[in-house]
Amino acid sequence: MNGFILRTIIGMLGLYLASILVDGVTIIGLGTFILAAIFLGIVNAVVRPIAIVLTLPITLVTVGLFIFVLNAAMFGLVAAMFDNFQVEGFWAALFGSLIVSLTTTVASWYIGPSGRFEVFVIRRD
Numbered sequence: 001m002n003g004f005i006l007r008t009i010i011g012m013l014g015l016y017l018a019s020i021l022v023d024g025v026t027i028i029g030l031g032t033f034i035l036a037a038i039f040l041g042i043v044n045a046v047v048r049p050i051a052i053v054l055t056l057p058i059t060l061v062t063v064g065l066f067i068f069v070l071n072a073a074m075f076g077l078v079a080a081m082f083d084n085f086q087v088e089g090f091w092a093a094l095f096g097s098l099i100v101s102l103t104t105t106v107a108s109w110y111i112g113p114s115g116r117f118e119v120f121v122i123r124r125d
Contacts, residue, residue: 011037014103024092
């Protein structure tokens with residue numbers, strides 16, 4: 001449970017950074033940040049894998065670049081669920097999804113599966 005809460009907070013941080021750095025992304029209210037982070041995690045866990053499988057031929061032809069379009073679509077899908085979460089166009093969704101992805105990826109490097117802060121040191125003798 002602690003891991004879920006910590007990852008939700010990290011998702012909220014990514015959404016906050018996206019709303020500050022990308023002109024077309026607007027999120028109003030703490031409740032919207034919390035629910036959007038939770039729904040973004042659910043959409044990325046359930047809908048995104050199905051979309052990746054369905055669009056595999058396009059992804060192969062574009063050498064994987066279509067994944068960015070799918071990420072923007074998932075970001076826009078979550079924005080469409082909330083009145084206080086506005087995304088103005090494809091490019092705003094693309095850049096917003098990139099910022100959220102980078103934030104969660106960097107944070108996940110330091111968070112273990114149990115939700116605790118972990119740093120692994122490998123010693124070679």
